[in-house]
Amino acid sequence: MSDRYPAQNPRVAYRVLDGSAVLINPDDSTLYTLNPVATRIWELADGQLPISEIARRLYGEFQVEQEIALRDMEAFLQAFQEKGLLSLMDHPPETLHG
Amino acid sequence: MGKMIQAIADKALLQKIPWGVQFDLTMRCNELCVHCYRVEESRPELTTEEVYAVLDQLAAAGTLYLTFSGGEVLLRRDFFAIVERARRLRFDVRVKTNALLVTEEIARRMVELGVSQVDISVYSLDPERHDGVTLNPGSLRRTLEGATLLQNAGMRVRLNCPLMQQTVEGYQALLEWGEARGFKVSFDPTITAKSNGDPAPLQLRISRDQPCHVLRHPYFHSAIFPSEAPPTPAAPDPADEIPCGASHSSCYVSPYGDVYPCVSMPIPCGNIRQRPFLEIWQRSEEMLRVRSIFRKDLPHCRTCAVADHCSRCPGMAYVEHGLLTGPSAAACQQACVKALLSDTFVKMEVHDAATASLIRQSPA
Numbered sequence: 001m002s003d004r005y006p007a008q009n010p011r012v013a014y015r016v017l018d019g020s021a022v023l024i025n026p027d028d029s030t031l032y033t034l035n036p037v038a039t040r041i042w043e044l045a046d047g048q049l050p051i052s053e054i055a056r057r058l059y060g061e062f063q064v065e066q067e068i069a070l071r072d073m074e075a076f077l078q079a080f081q082e083k084g085l086l087s088l089m090d091h092p093p094e095t096l097h098g
Numbered sequence: 099m100g101k102m103i104q105a106i107a108d109k110a111l112l113q114k115i116p117w118g119v120q121f122d123l124t125m126r127c128n129e130l131c132v133h134c135y136r137v138e139e140s141r142p143e144l145t146t147e148e149v150y151a152v153l154d155q156l157a158a159a160g161t162l163y164l165t166f167s168g169g170e171v172l173l174r175r176d177f178f179a180i181v182e183r184a185r186r187l188r189f190d191v192r193v194k195t196n197a198l199l200v201t202e203e204i205a206r207r208m209v210e211l212g213v214s215q216v217d218i219s220v221y222s223l224d225p226e227r228h229d230g231v232t233l234n235p236g237s238l239r240r241t242l243e244g245a246t247l248l249q250n251a252g253m254r255v256r257l258n259c260p261l262m263q264q265t266v267e268g269y270q271a272l273l274e275w276g277e278a279r280g281f282k283v284s285f286d287p288t289i290t291a292k293s294n295g296d297p298a299p300l301q302l303r304i305s306r307d308q309p310c311h312v313l314r315h316p317y318f319h320s321a322i323f324p325s326e327a328p329p330t331p332a333a334p335d336p337a338d339e340i341p342c343g344a345s346h347s348s349c350y351v352s353p354y355g356d357v358y359p360c361v362s363m364p365i366p367c368g369n370i371r372q373r374p375f376l377e378i379w380q381r382s383e384e385m386l387r388v389r390s391i392f393r394k395d396l397p398h399c400r401t402c403a404v405a406d407h408c409s410r411c412p413g414m415a416y417v418e419h420g421l422l423t424g425p426s427a428a429a430c431q432q433a434c435v436k437a438l439l440s441d442t443f444v445k446m447e448v449h450d451a452a453t454a455s456l457i458r459q460s461p462a
């Protein structure tokens with residue numbers, strides 16, 4: 001996966017409850033709960049940060065090996081993209097809109 | 099409730115997060131339903147800006163599930179601006195409406211904005227009966243048209259029918275009609291007192307002569323069903339230890355900015371125009387009083403033999419007898435009949451369906 005920019009689908013309802021994000025996709029009413037690491041990825045998926053930067057932060061915050069962080073994160077992002085919960089953009093929105 | 103949803107609800111409950119909030123946006127309505135709890139007051143309703151401020155505060159307090167209700171929400175000109183704001187704040191938004199004003203355009207916007215469900219009150223498939231509840235001739239036809247427009251636009255629509263004297267005859271036909279068309283259909287025997295505490299609507303509750311009519315009186319239970327030990331074993335689920343989620347993980351905000359533990363519990367805890375929401379939620383004396391009551395504090399219910407069949411609403415108990423810790427006559431009545439019939443009627447998972455089944459089998 002190239003260094004893309006994960007961005008939450010803004011339609012997804014969510015709150016962080018006790019360190020775990022609870023997500024609801026309004027389009028199919030599916031509910032997801034994320035573990036703390038996935039929650040952090042979700043929170044950082046604001047479209048502004050590239051995957052490499054998110055992995056670097058996870059490494060700092062959760063003491064995960066950067067390579068493992070990157071690998072796990074790519075799997076997570078892929079799965080979440082397939083579920084329509086986030087998109088992986090080639091550029092942050094600012095770049096796109098000049 | 100699914101395990102995951104239950105676990106989340108328990109967490110919110112333990113941490114006292116107002117996870118689910120009903121927010122009535124207006125008391126104005128284009129129907130005059132005979133059982134309705136709304137009372138229009140002379141105080142001004144919250145302005146758009148005030149509603150936005152409430153939404154911001156609810157988001158900060160951790161609310162996820164937000165239900166906009168009323169009155170008729172579509173009578174507010176700023177309704178879509180409010181929904182848009184709420185969705186931007188990442189609430190899961192549900193809307194209760196009578197659907198009279200729903201057009202194709204309105205249905206499309208609701209879907210676009212990601213409203214997750216629209217709840218529509220339908221009282222009967224018989225226009226005379228339905229319109230007899232709403233006191234608005236032609237309302238059944240327009241409501242069903244609105245429901246269909248929403249469904250065609252891709253919205254999840256649930257038809258809600260309160261079970262009361264006027265609706266009890268026709269619920270089966272409504273259930274079949276709705277389900278055949280892909281609507282969720284739900285029945286609820288809970289009729290709420292008026293928002294000012296006036297219990298008049300409660301007279302419309304179903305009251306059938308039941309096989310155990312002597313048991314109707316709440317205080318007869320333990321005499322007729324002597325119980326040695328508390329019927330509910332100590333369960334680890336925190337939800338089992340409290341009477342309900344009101345004040346623990348849910349509450350109600352009125353169009354005038356009053357905060358209540360629940361729409362069914364007319365105990366005003368503070369007004370958002372005077373105090374921030376979180377302060378009311380965390381510190382108001384009334385909210386804390388409701389929150390301090392556990393099942394073990396309910397003197398009658400604690401040892402009641404039919405408690406397993408009971409879905410007591412503390413708000414209802416309060417309206418009926420002025421006591422948050424007392425039994426609720428309505429719940430007692432239903433629980434007794436359910437207990438007596440429990441061998442003969444097929445227990446359905448859904449509480450509403452169970453009640454419906456109960457009524458069907460209860461001799462008139």
Ligand code: SF4
Nearest residue numbers: 342344360362411413
């Ligand atoms: S049981 Fe009654 S008071 Fe409690 S949340 Fe339900 S309706 Fe409200």
Ligand code: SF4
Nearest residue numbers: 399402408425426430
């Ligand atoms: S309200 Fe329910 S638990 Fe309480 S006494 Fe009546 S039937 Fe029993």
